[in-house]
Amino acid sequence: MPYTPYHFGPNGLVALMLRRWIDVPVFLLVNAAIDASVLGDRIFAPGDETVHQFLHMHTLLVGGCVGALFAAAIYYVPLLRRLCEKGMAWLDLPYRVSLSKMLLAGVLGAWIHVGIDSIHHADVQILWPLLGDNPVNDALNGMFNERSLILRGYVVRWCLWAWLLLFVQYALMLNAFRLKARFTAVWRFRRLLSAMRLRQPQLN
Numbered sequence: 001m002p003y004t005p006y007h008f009g010p011n012g013l014v015a016l017m018l019r020r021w022i023d024v025p026v027f028l029l030v031n032a033a034i035d036a037s038v039l040g041d042r043i044f045a046p047g048d049e050t051v052h053q054f055l056h057m058h059t060l061l062v063g064g065c066v067g068a069l070f071a072a073a074i075y076y077v078p079l080l081r082r083l084c085e086k087g088m089a090w091l092d093l094p095y096r097v098s099l100s101k102m103l104l105a106g107v108l109g110a111w112i113h114v115g116i117d118s119i120h121h122a123d124v125q126i127l128w129p130l131l132g133d134n135p136v137n138d139a140l141n142g143m144f145n146e147r148s149l150i151l152r153g154y155v156v157r158w159c160l161w162a163w164l165l166l167f168v169q170y171a172l173m174l175n176a177f178r179l180k181a182r183f184t185a186v187w188r189f190r191r192l193l194s195a196m197r198l199r200q201p202q203l204n
């Protein structure tokens, strides 16, 4: 993708839907870790024609490993963990750190990133080292690359739609949490009232 923030839409949407099993901050931030390779390419190999092959981070194999290492780094560095906790608290979302959830989020988040990039960019070697080219892009673009521009437009629009859906999903979730909190408070109050009534001495 031309800009990493496009990825936050689809990854954020999936992260919120699967938040019971995966770590939301890691699932989002792993996009930046994978796209660090684009920056590395521009710094260390500015002359070559590709931008998504530096250190093979835009592949399922290396990208998945980078995602797992990134997740472990966040789990074991207290400052990064606390930043994740504070970020989720700021978003008013329930959160508990778990290594297994973080590792799963790191690997899956990186794979979704590489998968989306493989549709958008011809130079992504998704199946490296098995294949040096991009079978996803080749299959979707047509024999003469005739659908390349249309396909890139679709990917960008899907990412923007995912951003919009993410906002709707987030707003609905916050309302659901608040409603649940209200129902719980009413239920506790009624239980307290009935307990007080039982404790009152019986007249007559």
Ligand SMILES: [Zn+2]
Pocket: 001, 034, 035, 058, 113, 117
């Ligand atoms: Zn990328």
